Amino acid sequence: MIRHSTSKMIVPCVVAMLFLSTAQPARAATPQQVQQAIEKGQTWLLSIRSKDGLWELVPKPEAGIDKDIIDFKSRQWGALTALCTYSLLASGIDRRTPEMKKAIDFLLTANIQSTYGLGLSSQIVLFLPEKDSRELIKRNVAMLLAGMTEPPSNMVRQPQGWPSEAGFYGYWTGTPVGTNQPLFDKSISPRTIGTHQPGDWFDRSNSQYAVLGMWALEEAGGEIRSLYWQIEDAAWKKAQLRTGGWNYNNLIEDSRNATASMTAAGIATLFLTQDYTLDNNWGVCKGGIKNLNIERGLHWMDQHIEEALSGNYYTMYGIERIGTASGRKYFGTKDWYKIGADYIVTHQNADGSWSGSNGAIPDTAFCLLFLSRGRAPVMMNKLEYTTDKAEKNIAEVWDERPRDAANLAKWTGREDESYFNWQVVNLTVSPEELHDAPILYISGSQPLDFNKADEDKLRAYVEQGGLILGNADCGKDLFTKSFVALGKKLFPMYDFHQVSPNDFIFTEQFKDLRLKPKIMEMTNNVRKLMLLIPEADASKAWQVHSNRNEGLFGLGANIFLYAVDKKNLLEKGDTYIVSPIPTTQPTTTMNVARLDVGDNGDPEPAGWQRMVGVMHNQYRVDLTVDHVKPEALAGYKVVDLTGTGKLAFTPAARNGLKQFIEGGGTLIVDAAGGDIEFADSVENELSTMFPGTRLDLLPDDHPIYSVLPENKVGWRSYAVDKIGDKHHFKVRGFNIGKRTAVFFSREDLSAGLVGEPVDGIYGYDPQTATNLMAAMLLYVHSDGKPTTAPALAPTTAPAGPR
Numbered sequence: 001m002i003r004h005s006t007s008k009m010i011v012p013c014v015v016a017m018l019f020l021s022t023a024q025p026a027r028a029a030t031p032q033q034v035q036q037a038i039e040k041g042q043t044w045l046l047s048i049r050s051k052d053g054l055w056e057l058v059p060k061p062e063a064g065i066d067k068d069i070i071d072f073k074s075r076q077w078g079a080l081t082a083l084c085t086y087s088l089l090a091s092g093i094d095r096r097t098p099e100m101k102k103a104i105d106f107l108l109t110a111n112i113q114s115t116y117g118l119g120l121s122s123q124i125v126l127f128l129p130e131k132d133s134r135e136l137i138k139r140n141v142a143m144l145l146a147g148m149t150e151p152p153s154n155m156v157r158q159p160q161g162w163p164s165e166a167g168f169y170g171y172w173t174g175t176p177v178g179t180n181q182p183l184f185d186k187s188i189s190p191r192t193i194g195t196h197q198p199g200d201w202f203d204r205s206n207s208q209y210a211v212l213g214m215w216a217l218e219e220a221g222g223e224i225r226s227l228y229w230q231i232e233d234a235a236w237k238k239a240q241l242r243t244g245g246w247n248y249n250n251l252i253e254d255s256r257n258a259t260a261s262m263t264a265a266g267i268a269t270l271f272l273t274q275d276y277t278l279d280n281n282w283g284v285c286k287g288g289i290k291n292l293n294i295e296r297g298l299h300w301m302d303q304h305i306e307e308a309l310s311g312n313y314y315t316m317y318g319i320e321r322i323g324t325a326s327g328r329k330y331f332g333t334k335d336w337y338k339i340g341a342d343y344i345v346t347h348q349n350a351d352g353s354w355s356g357s358n359g360a361i362p363d364t365a366f367c368l369l370f371l372s373r374g375r376a377p378v379m380m381n382k383l384e385y386t387t388d389k390a391e392k393n394i395a396e397v398w399d400e401r402p403r404d405a406a407n408l409a410k411w412t413g414r415e416d417e418s419y420f421n422w423q424v425v426n427l428t429v430s431p432e433e434l435h436d437a438p439i440l441y442i443s444g445s446q447p448l449d450f451n452k453a454d455e456d457k458l459r460a461y462v463e464q465g466g467l468i469l470g471n472a473d474c475g476k477d478l479f480t481k482s483f484v485a486l487g488k489k490l491f492p493m494y495d496f497h498q499v500s501p502n503d504f505i506f507t508e509q510f511k512d513l514r515l516k517p518k519i520m521e522m523t524n525n526v527r528k529l530m531l532l533i534p535e536a537d538a539s540k541a542w543q544v545h546s547n548r549n550e551g552l553f554g555l556g557a558n559i560f561l562y563a564v565d566k567k568n569l570l571e572k573g574d575t576y577i578v579s580p581i582p583t584t585q586p587t588t589t590m591n592v593a594r595l596d597v598g599d600n601g602d603p604e605p606a607g608w609q610r611m612v613g614v615m616h617n618q619y620r621v622d623l624t625v626d627h628v629k630p631e632a633l634a635g636y637k638v639v640d641l642t643g644t645g646k647l648a649f650t651p652a653a654r655n656g657l658k659q660f661i662e663g664g665g666t667l668i669v670d671a672a673g674g675d676i677e678f679a680d681s682v683e684n685e686l687s688t689m690f691p692g693t694r695l696d697l698l699p700d701d702h703p704i705y706s707v708l709p710e711n712k713v714g715w716r717s718y719a720v721d722k723i724g725d726k727h728h729f730k731v732r733g734f735n736i737g738k739r740t741a742v743f744f745s746r747e748d749l750s751a752g753l754v755g756e757p758v759d760g761i762y763g764y765d766p767q768t769a770t771n772l773m774a775a776m777l778l779y780v781h782s783d784g785k786p787t788t789a790p791a792l793a794p795t796t797a798p799a800g801p802r
Contacts, residue, residue: 028335028338028339028341028342028573029338029341029342029344029345029346029573030573031375031571031572031573031574033345034341034345034371034375034573037344037345037348037367037371038091038092038368038371038372040348040352041091041348041352041353041354041364041367041368041371042088042091042092042093042352042368043352044351044352044353044364045084045087045088045353045361045364045365045368046088046093046099048361049099049103052102052106053099053102053103053106054080054081054102054103054106055080055081055083055084055103055361056077056078056080056081057080057361058073058074058076058077059074059077060074060077075113075114075171075172076114076116076117076171076172077110077112077113077114077117078106078107078110078111078112078114078117078121079112079114079116079117079120080361080362081103081106081107081110082107082112082116082117082120082121082123082124083116083120083361083362083365084103084361084365085100085103085104085107085121085124086120086121086123086124086365086369087364087365087366087368087369088100088368089123089124089127090123090127090368090369090372090373090419091368091369091371091372092372095127095128104124104128107121107124107136108132108133108135108136112143113143113172113173114171114172114173115144115147115169115170115171115172115173115206115207115209115210116171116206116209118140118143118144118147118173118209118210118213119144119209119210119211119212119213119214120209120213121136121140121213122136122137122140122144122212122213122214122216122217123212123213123216124136125137125216125217125220126216126219126220130220130221133220137217137220137221137222138222140213140217140222141214141217141222141223141224143173144173144210144213144214144217145224145228146173147169147170147172147173147210148167148168148169148210148228148231148232149165149166149167149168149169149170149202150166150231151166151167151231151235152166156227156231159234159235159237159238160238162234162235162238164202164239164249164250165200165202166231166235167207167231167232167234167235167236167238168202168203168204168206168207168235168239168249169202169203169206169207169210170201170202170203170206171201171206201251202249202251203248203249203251203255204236204239204246204247204248204249204262204265204266205248205261205262205265207265207269208265208266208268208269208318211232211269211272211273212268212269212272214228214232215272218276226276226277229273229276229277230277232269232273233270233273233274233276233277236266236269236270236273236293237270237293239266240266240293240296240297241258243258243300244258244263244296244297244299244300245258245259245260245262245263245266245297245300245304246258246259246262246263246265246266246297247259247262248262258300260301260304260307260308260312260315260318260319261308261312261314261315261318263297263300263301263304264301264308264315264318264319264321264322265318266297267294267297267298267301267322267325267326268318268321268322268325270291270293270294270297271294271322271325271326272325274291274294274403275403275407275545278403282401282540282543282544283474283537283540284474285394285400285445285473285474285476286394287390287394287395287396287397287400288395288396288397288398288399288400288401288402289396289402290396290399290402291402294326298322298326298328298331301319301322301331302331302332303332305319305331305332305334305336305339306334308331309334309336309339309340309343310343311343311347311356312356312357312358313344313354313356313358313362313363313366313367313370314357314358314362314363314366316340316343316344316366316367316370317366317367317369317370319331319336319340319370320336320337320340320369320370320373320374323336323337323374324373324374324376324421325406326424327382327405327406327421327422327423327424328423328424329423329424329425329436336374337374337375337572337573338573340370340374341370341371341374341375341573344367344370344371345371348367352364354366354367373419373421374421374572375571375572375573376418376419376420376421376571376572377418377420377421377564377569377570377571377572378420378421378422378423378436378437378572379405379408379409379412379413379420379421379422379437379439379560380405380408380409380422380423380437380438380439380440380441380469380560381422381423381424381425381434381436381437381439381440381441382398382399382404382405382422382423382424382425382441382443383398383425383426383427383440383441383442384398384399384424384425384426385397385398385426385427385442385444385448385450385454386398387444387446387447387448387449388449389446389447389448389449389482390446390447391446394445394446397444397445397446398442398443398444399443400443400444400445400473400474400539401443401473401539401540401542401543402543403542403543403545404443404538404539404540404542404543405422405441405542406422407542407543407545408422408542408553408556408557409421409422411542411545411553411557412553412556412557412560415510415557416557418569421572422437423436423437425440427450427453427454427457427458430457431457431458431460431461431464432464432575432577432579434457434461434466435461435464435465435466435575435576435577436572438465438466438467438560438563438564438570438756438757438758439466439467439468439469439559439560439563440458440461440466440467440468440469441469441470441471442468442469442470442471442483443470443471443472443473443539444472444473444476444479445472445473445474445476445478445479446476446478446479447478447479447481447482448479448482448483448485448486449482450486455486455489455490458486458490459490459491460606462490462491462529462530463604463605463606463754464577464606464610464754464756465576465606465754465755465756465758466756467527467528467529467530467531467559467563467758468529468530468531469530469531469532469533469559470483470530470531470532470533471532471533471537471538471539472532472533472534472535472537473537473539473540474537474540475534475535475536475537477534480532480534483530483532484496484520484532487522487529487530490529490530491522491524491529491530493600494522494523494524494529495522496520496521496522496530496532497520497521497522498518498519498520498521499519499520499521499531501516503519503521504558504562504759504760505519505531505555505558505559505562506555506558507558508557508558508561508562508566508759509554509557509558509561509566510553510554510555510557510558511554514551515551517533517535517536517538517552517555518533518534518535518536519531519532519533519555520532520534524600524603524604524644525600525603525644525645525672525673525675526603526604526644526672526673526675526748526750526751526761527673527751527756527758527760527761528562528758528760531559536552538552538555538556541553542556561759562758562759562760563756563758563759564757564758564759565716565717565718565757565758565759566717566759567717568757576610576754576755576756576757576766577610577755578610578613578614578617578755579613580612580613580616580617581613581616581617584616584617584620585620586616586620586621586622587620587621588620588621588622588781589621589622589623589624590615590621590622590623590624590637590638590777590781591623591624591625591626591635591636591637591638592608592623592624592625592626592636592638592639592640592777593626593627593628593633593636593638593639593640594608594625594626594627594628594639594640594641594642595628595629595630595639595640595641595657596627596628596629596630597629597630597641597643597647597649597653598643598645598647598678599643599645600643600644600645600672601641601642601643602627602642602643603642603643603644603672603673603750604642604672604750604751604753604754606754607750607751607752607753607754608623608625608640608753610753610754610755610770611623611625611753611770611773611774612625614770614774615774615777618774619774619778621777621778621781623777629653629656630649630652630653630654630656630657630660631652631653631656632656633656633657633659633660633665636660636665637664637665637666637780637781638665638666638667638668638776638777638780639657639660639665639666639667639668640668641667641668641669641670641682642669642670642671642672642678642749642750643671643672643675643678644671644672644673644675644677644678645675645677645678646677646678646681647678647681647682647685648681648685649685654685654688654689657689658689658690661689661690661736661741661742662736665741666739666740666741666742666743666776666779666780667741667742667743668743668773668776669682669742669743669744669745670744670745670746670747670748670749670750670763671745671746671747671748672748672750672751673748673750673751673760673761673762673763674719674746674747674748674761674762674763676746679746682744683695683744686742686744690734693734694734695732695733695734695742695744696732696733696734697730697731697732698729698731698732698733698740698743700728702740703779703784703785704731704740704743704772704775704776704778704779705729705775707771707774707775707778707779708771708772708775712768713726713727713728713729713764713768714764714765714767714768715763715764715765715768716748716757716759716761716762716763716764716765717759718759718760718761718762719747719761719762719763719764722762729772730745730746730747731743731744731745731772732744732745732746738784739783739784740779740784743776745763745772747762747763747764748761748762748763748764748769749763749764749769749772749773750769751763751769752764752765752766752768752769752770753766753769753770753773754766755770
């Protein structure tokens with residue numbers, strides 16, 4: 001409890017040929033359960049490889065035996081190995097391990113002809129050095145171009161007149177009878193697009209994997225004509241049903257109705273094609289333009305999400321693709337990842353595999369892809385909002401550039417050899433739900449107009465460790481002024497000022513920012529609370545994704561790296577937010593006074609809110625935290641003092657605090673953020689109150705350290721290079737009698753209590769700071785006696801319902 005007493009404060013069954021319940025969100029699989037499931041699945045897949053290191057269940061086509069070449073199953077040779085290899089790489093297995101090297105070497109030289117196999121083998125190029133994948137890229141581009149059914153040459157720009165198969169794929173590519181040659185037919189090239197498609201068969205399951213493959217090849221440097229993307233975009237839009245969904249094809253009677261699997265395929269494909277076909281003047285701000293086909297598809301999925309997550313693992317992988325591509329956390333009101341991860345984790349076989357309608361090998365691969373990609377760290381949440389102040393002809397003011405955050409996350413992940421997600425959020429959820437990402441991104445060209453409830457949520461998000469990043473689209477002053485005004489309403493005691501050219505956001509990792517744009521910041525003198533890009537229009541640069549704008553991509557990446565202290569990435573489901581668990585019954589209570597002094601005596605108010613949860617859940621101690629003046633400390637056993645800047649007590653305050661300490665009370669002091677001026681001034685005040693008393697380093701056998709797990713100390717990255725002895729705590733203090741009456745830390749504890757892993761703070765990492773504060777509280781509560789207590793849970797693990 002925090003009180004303020006005196007102050008401020010599918011695939012149809014056909015896929016089974018290739019690869020030989022209503023979901024409830026009440027319980028979500030924990031991050032630990034997800035990780036264990038991934039590791040078990042990886043182990044199982046690796047254990048069932050053939051002696052040559054592959055996963056093939058069908059024979060390689062034999063030379064000169066036409067029936068074997070044409071045979072359906074044989075033509076899928078290589079597809080399973082491609083799927084398994086991709087899923088293992090995507091879920092974290094290093095490409096350089098002997099197990100992966102055999103499979104990768106096979107895929108780099110195999111004569112794969114199936115559409116599935118080509119699309120999936122193309123995914124591995126995203127994990128390989130360019131020199132290793134160059135020939136595979138050329139081959140797969142040519143094969144997939146040749147596999148597409150070409151529209152009539154006289155109607156390429158008139159999709160309304162295309163036959164239903166135009167733009168789509170069948171099960172294999174190459175010549176109608178295939179080829180048993182080690183390399184593809186040299187006549188197959190982009191110039192012969194569509195001329196080698198075997199038969200009249202097509203379906204949207206094969207087709208989505210072909211487009212997915214072409215996307216990966218383009219990302220890795222493949223040369224693909226823009227006409228290809230235009231044809232695919234038009235073909236999938238033309239095939240969309242009136243309901244908003246997509247079907248398998250128009251050839252099989254039972255497959256003509258929309259299905260969740262094919263609707264996921266349609267939406268995911270359009271997300272890929274739109275990045276190559278969007279034609280807009282991104283420098284003119286007229287409001288975001290929606291892709292109506294995607295919106296209709298997403299609306300269909302909103303209504304059928306439970307069907308989509310009910311156990312067909314092929315479909316569930318499709319949901320992961322559209323969830324991460326769209327940035328959606330929810331379909332309808334359903335958190336797709338929580339529901340899907342819970343289903344997958346609870347339906348894993350004892351041996352680590354999953355087995356559904358597609359077969360154990362492909363289903364295990366699909367589950368690994370869902371679990372690993374869906375839980376990847378979320379780089380930023382983009383805020384969806386409305387405003388009554390927008391001009392009448394301005395629509396979607398929050399989404400002027402719909403792929404800005406997506407492109408930034410993709411670029412940053414590629415540069416960091418990682419994979420990052422992004423999300424779209426709104427303010428209908430609790431502030432805690434916004435902490436999937438360390439950054440809340442607000443872009444627009446019109447004045448912001450939040451109500452009080454929204455402002456309260458934004459304030460809580462920031463106080464709990466989040467960072468709000470604003471971009472004025474088109475450099476519009478209307479947005480800039482309203483963003484600054486919003487900051488002053490949220491945090492009236494702080495002001496915006498221009499960021500220094502030597503700031504972290506210009507130097508974290510990407511330092512080649514030749515033109516450092518003007519950036520405004522609001523800080524609490526501990527960390528950045530809000531950042532504003534008023535003129536450079538980074539959103540446009542991220543949307544256009546031009547090499548000329550890599551400086552602004554580096555800027556965005558640096559802001560992210562600052563917000564996570566370079567390395568402390570939380571995967572989806574992880575959180576440092578801690579709330580009291582209602583079912584945990586306290587065994588004792590404790591009152592804590594937070595000293596109400598100085599100009600910035602409470603820069604991190606959410607830290608103690610989190611400590612209430614930690615003490616309740618881990619130690620069954622119910623804290624009551626009050627803001628108290630130094631003259632009113634009667635009845636308290638412990639006082640917390642923190643802040644930034646120079647602190648000078650009045651005589652009355654000095655006298656009140658001295659009487660408290662001499663009367664048996666304990667003072668805990670830390671310099672918020674590691675602020676030197678604050679630490680020096682408090683040390684001087686204590687010297688004045690207690691002449692001749694020194695603040696000595698506490699011995700290693702001090703009782704507070706007996707509570708800490710393995711006496712382990714951790715530091716923020718900013719502090720590591722500045723501290724000589726990194727293996728010991730730096731807490732100092734002095735005794736009155738046999739008890740330690742004052743605990744003093746020049747190194748930050750206050751920001752650590754909040755739990756956010758932000759850079760630029762001289763102090764202990766959040767786990768250590770939380771441990772130390774809990775240990776000192778327990779020391780006071782036990783009147784200085786050695787205390788045995790359960791080890792603290794990791795601060796990045798949820799300690800209760802959110």
